[in-house]
Structure formats: structure tokens, C-alpha cells
Amino acid sequence: MTRTMEGEMTGNAAQALACCNDTDRIDPYGFERQHDFESYREMMNEYVAVLHRRSMRWTKLLQEKPQVEKNLTVKRFVRKGVPNEHRTRIWMAASGAQEQMESKPGYYQSLLAMEHDHKLKETITTDMHRTFPDNILFKNKAESGLQKELFNVLLAYGHHNPTVGYCQGMNFIAGYLIIVTKDEERSFWLMDALVGRILPDYYSPAMMGLKTDQEVLGELVRTKAPAVGQLMAQYPGIWTLVVSRWFICLYIDILPIETVLRVWDCLFYEGSKVLFRVALTLILHHQMEILRARSLPDVCQCFKEITCGAFTLDCHNFMQKIFSEPGSLSMATITKLREKCRQQILEEESRQP
Structure with a gap:
């Protein structure tokens, strides 16, 4: 069992490994993992050291400053992962949910x-x-x-x-x-x-927010991965086909659960631009595979495959990549693109009989 130079594993980290039920192949969250249990457990054996370090640092931070504030230190801590024992508290504070509940x-x-x-x-x-x-x-x-x-x-x-x-x-x-x-x-x-x-308007009857963000991703890909953008432009409506589930399910059942929870740590703290960082990283990291697609079914299959495997399972490395591979991505840029894409969608819908 993995140990670190900082001492014995924390209860949280030890529990993460202990809860991997080898007999029934069940992970600590209750999911049956018949097909990838061994790779998941192997990843957890490495990741437990990270969990231990993060847990110690979060506990120290929260003892010194029990009131969760938004500052560069907390942002850095969130990006490196929130331990399970602190997740609810951090998510509630960062999202404003705690304030709403208390009011x-x-x-x-x-x-x-x-x-x-x-x-x-x-x-x-x-x-x-x-x-x-x-x-x-x-x-x-x-x-x-x-x-x-x-x-x-x-x-x-x-x-x-x-x-x-x-x-x-x-x-x-x-x-x-x-x-x-x-x-x-x-x-x-x-x-x-x-x-x-x-995620305003993702789940409203018209789903305008979801439709808009799919097109925003298309605009970002055209800028950051022009060759992929050109390929996708051959297929009208392609972004709805390949990424609507990514966004509407916030990567649930798309990425491994440990990775999804790390994405959500940042989503609650930094907002919806994190969803674009994840999507762009998946696309940028797999440009060569995507560019080999020769048909619409090929593209759709490729977008399914790029969410699986070692790259997304190694959640700690993956989260480091989403803040480096896509480069600069400000909320101001997202807002501007949303306005442009929303207007285009409304104009297209108004022309439909």
C-alpha cells in the first residue's frame, strides 16, 4: 500500500483504497467496475499519495482560515484537488449554496x-x-x-x-x-x-445555454485547433452530436468518476469556463486521432474514444493539462463568444418555417 514521506496515510486516503471491493469490483462510490477495475485500482494506488498530501494541506488551511474565501491560494488548492472529507464544505462555500441555504x-x-x-x-x-x-x-x-x-x-x-x-x-x-x-x-x-x-439555460425547455455553449466550443476549436475546426465544419450540427452529453451531464458517465469530481471542484469555484477547458484539452490532446476520421460516424466514434483510457483516468495529470494545454481562456472571451453564438442561433431559428 502506498505511503508517503510525510507519514502514514490519512483516513480519507486509506479509505479510498479500502473501499475498492476486489471481490465485487466496486469502487468507493458504489460503482461496479467489471471492465476497468484493475486499471482503476492501479491508478488509485498512485493517486492515494496525492490525496494524502492534499488532505494534510487542506486541513491546515481550514484550521487557519475556517471561512472559505476566494483568493489565489484557495484557487490553487482547488485546482490541485479537494479531498472528499472537505468537498461538501468547499463546494457549498465556493458556489454560494451555503449562503442561500442559511438565508x-x-x-x-x-x-x-x-x-x-x-x-x-x-x-x-x-x-x-x-x-x-x-x-x-x-x-x-x-x-x-x-x-x-x-x-x-x-x-x-x-x-x-x-x-x-x-x-x-x-x-x-x-x-x-x-x-x-x-x-x-x-x-x-x-x-x-x-x-x-x-449553467444558466442549460436545462430550460429551449436549452438555449446548452446550444450556445456547443457552438462556443466550435469557435474555440477553430482558433486553438484550426485543422480540427476545418474537419468539423464539414458536418453541420456536429457539435450537438459529439459534445451535448459532455456539457449537459457535466462529464458524468463520460470521464472516470475521480476525474469528474476534480472537474467539479473547479466548476463550483471558477464557473462554467472549466467545461470548455476540459473539452479543449480532450480535443487538443487527440488531434491526430480526430484528423484521421473520414466520415461522420468516424468522428462520432473518435469523440467517444478520446474520453477513455489512461489519459483521463489519471485525474491528477489530466487536471494539470486542462489548465495548460488550451492556453489562455478568460471568462470575458467566453461571454463575448456566447453573445455572438446565441445571436446566430436565434437568427437561424427565426428563418426556420
């Missing part, structure tokens, strides 16, 4: 106590069995299953934000939040931060 005591419970919209309940119920079928925590017969908590969070959010209600993809996001926080109310407020503020 509305009892609000979440009041949403659950109200009379519920029958159609909303029915739509959410339909998706329950589709949510992480490979996770033992979300199976119907699991004694300590999380399906009830998942249903409650989605139902409460549907009443809290009736404009959005419930949209496919939100079940996976709420599921991940519950796995991490182990708390319904905090998962609800983090959902509110994501859907209401960090």
Missing part, C-alpha cells in the same frame, strides 16, 4: 411538504431506474439505497424552479451530489447553484 432555513423541507405536481412526479419516477444502474447505492433493493433521496432532491428542485422543472441529465447530477454530500438539502442547494447560476 432560507426550512425552505427545502417546505418544498417537499407542498402538494406535488403529478406530471413532475411521474417524469422523475420514470428516470429513477435509469440513474446509475451500475451503482449499488441506487438499486431499488439496496437497504441503504439513495433512490428516495434522489427523488426528493429532484422533486423539490422541480417545484423550486418550475421554468426548468425536470430535465433528463439532472438525475445524474443530483445523484453525484448525493454521493458526495450524503445530504439531501445540501445536494438541493448545490443543484440550485449549478442549474440556476453556473
Whole structure:
């Protein structure tokens, strides 16, 4: 078992390895990993040293400054990874969810106590069995299953934000939040931060935010990887085909879970531009494979394959790459491109019969 020069492993790091159930091939989050368990465990044997170092440094930082502030030190710490034992606290503080929850005591419970919209309940119920079928925590017969908590969070959010209600993809996001926080109310407020503020219009009926960001990525690729941009330009509507699930599911079931959680650390702290950094890194790192595509099916298959393998499984190295490979990417640039792409989409839609 991996140890570091700084001493024995922390409880959190040791638990991460101990929870890898070799017999059933289940990871610490409850996911069955029949096909990649060995590579996952090998990665965790290396990653546990990183977890240990980060845990010690975060604990020291939070002891010195219990109030989580936004500054360069915390930003650097977030980019290097938030240990599981501190994740809920950091996500809640960085996203503004903690402030919202404290300003509305009892609000979440009041949403659950109200009379519920029958159609909303029915739509959410339909998706329950589709949510992480490979996770033992979300199976119907699991004694300590999380399906009830998942249903409650989605139902409460549907009443809290009736404009959005419930949209496919939100079940996976709420599921991940519950796995991490182990708390319904905090998962609800983090959902509110994501859907209401960090990803505006991703889940509204028109999904204008999602459509816009897909085209923004296309613009960024044309600038940062011109050859790939030229290839993709041959296929109208290609970005919707290859990256809509990346964005709407925030890389859940696209990237390995440890990598997704590291992306989310930065997403809650830095905002939606992180999603573009991830997408650009995947594309830039695999330019040669993408450029070998000779047809639309080839392109779609390639975009599936570039999210798998050692590059994305090694979450610590991958996260270092997303802040170096794409180069400069400011929120001002994203905002400007969003305005341009949104206008183009609206003009195209107005021309349709």
C-alpha cells in the first residue's frame, strides 16, 4: 500500500483504497467496475499519495482560515484537488449554496411538504431506474439505497424552479451530489447553484445555454485547433452530436468518476469556463486521432474514444493539462463568444418555417 514521506496515510486516503471491493469490483462510490477495475485500482494506488498530501494541506488551511474565501491560494488548492472529507464544505462555500441555504432555513423541507405536481412526479419516477444502474447505492433493493433521496432532491428542485422543472441529465447530477454530500438539502442547494447560476439555460425547455455553449466550443476549436475546426465544419450540427452529453451531464458517465469530481471542484469555484477547458484539452490532446476520421460516424466514434483510457483516468495529470494545454481562456472571451453564438442561433431559428 502506498505511503508517503510525510507519514502514514490519512483516513480519507486509506479509505479510498479500502473501499475498492476486489471481490465485487466496486469502487468507493458504489460503482461496479467489471471492465476497468484493475486499471482503476492501479491508478488509485498512485493517486492515494496525492490525496494524502492534499488532505494534510487542506486541513491546515481550514484550521487557519475556517471561512472559505476566494483568493489565489484557495484557487490553487482547488485546482490541485479537494479531498472528499472537505468537498461538501468547499463546494457549498465556493458556489454560494451555503449562503442561500442559511438565508432560507426550512425552505427545502417546505418544498417537499407542498402538494406535488403529478406530471413532475411521474417524469422523475420514470428516470429513477435509469440513474446509475451500475451503482449499488441506487438499486431499488439496496437497504441503504439513495433512490428516495434522489427523488426528493429532484422533486423539490422541480417545484423550486418550475421554468426548468425536470430535465433528463439532472438525475445524474443530483445523484453525484448525493454521493458526495450524503445530504439531501445540501445536494438541493448545490443543484440550485449549478442549474440556476453556473449553467444558466442549460436545462430550460429551449436549452438555449446548452446550444450556445456547443457552438462556443466550435469557435474555440477553430482558433486553438484550426485543422480540427476545418474537419468539423464539414458536418453541420456536429457539435450537438459529439459534445451535448459532455456539457449537459457535466462529464458524468463520460470521464472516470475521480476525474469528474476534480472537474467539479473547479466548476463550483471558477464557473462554467472549466467545461470548455476540459473539452479543449480532450480535443487538443487527440488531434491526430480526430484528423484521421473520414466520415461522420468516424468522428462520432473518435469523440467517444478520446474520453477513455489512461489519459483521463489519471485525474491528477489530466487536471494539470486542462489548465495548460488550451492556453489562455478568460471568462470575458467566453461571454463575448456566447453573445455572438446565441445571436446566430436565434437568427437561424427565426428563418426556420
